[in-house]
Amino acid sequence: MTDFIVHSVAGSPYGRAVLATLVEKGASYRFAPVAPGGNRQEPHVSRHPFGRVPVLEHDGYMLYETQAILRYLDRVLPDPALTPADPKAAGRMDQVMNICDWYLFQGVNNVIGFHRVVRPRLMGLAPDEAAIAEAMPKAHVVFNELSRLLGGGSYFAGDKPTLADILVAPQLGFLAETPEWAPLTEASPNLASWLHRMEARPSFKATTWERVAELAKAA
Numbered sequence: 001m002t003d004f005i006v007h008s009v010a011g012s013p014y015g016r017a018v019l020a021t022l023v024e025k026g027a028s029y030r031f032a033p034v035a036p037g038g039n040r041q042e043p044h045v046s047r048h049p050f051g052r053v054p055v056l057e058h059d060g061y062m063l064y065e066t067q068a069i070l071r072y073l074d075r076v077l078p079d080p081a082l083t084p085a086d087p088k089a090a091g092r093m094d095q096v097m098n099i100c101d102w103y104l105f106q107g108v109n110n111v112i113g114f115h116r117v118v119r120p121r122l123m124g125l126a127p128d129e130a131a132i133a134e135a136m137p138k139a140h141v142v143f144n145e146l147s148r149l150l151g152g153g154s155y156f157a158g159d160k161p162t163l164a165d166i167l168v169a170p171q172l173g174f175l176a177e178t179p180e181w182a183p184l185t186e187a188s189p190n191l192a193s194w195l196h197r198m199e200a201r202p203s204f205k206a207t208t209w210e211r212v213a214e215l216a217k218a219a
Ligand SMILES: N[C@@H](CCC(=O)N[C@@H](CS)C(=O)NCC(=O)O)C(=O)O
Pocket: 012, 013, 014, 015, 039, 051, 052, 053, 054, 064, 065, 066, 067
């Protein structure tokens, strides 16, 4: 039985974090594609008044905001745990998740990833080079800080992946497709190795843009 419904679009990094969490948990789910441009129209705005994706539906319970969804899934599907038991490690996980939302997505991925990947692929438009150049100083700060927090560890909050790794990896996966990736990771090769580690996981192989587009087509 499919317990979980994920309303999202193929290619959404936040949507991918939800799907990857469900795969990590071994849960069955249904992908419910939001039509192109339909995120700001009914029926989607009744699910998400801010017109974003993803939205999780579980037994009639509706939840948006990816961090809330990931934490909810970790509570209702406790095995394997994706939140460290140790308070300091859990604090680090929460910190990295907030860096993702406040600094990595806002002003970095929603500019560079949008102009380099989304605009050309979905809209057939050329990237705005000036906007990308303007986002680079902030991008360097974010990459340097994520690299510092990761240090020599395998994952951000211990020796196993947590919700932080699952939230950040789709965002960096997007940026890895851009020419900005090489200068951004020049001083932070640990982030590039970490991304390879994350992308090798079955949960990330199962949730690439192409794989989710297939799910959307079959829905
Ligand atoms: N704070 C939201 C952000 C979600 C978000 O911005 N999603 C993007 C796709 S990755 C989106 O819906 N963009 C559509 C738009 O802005 O029109 C969350 O954590 O779920």
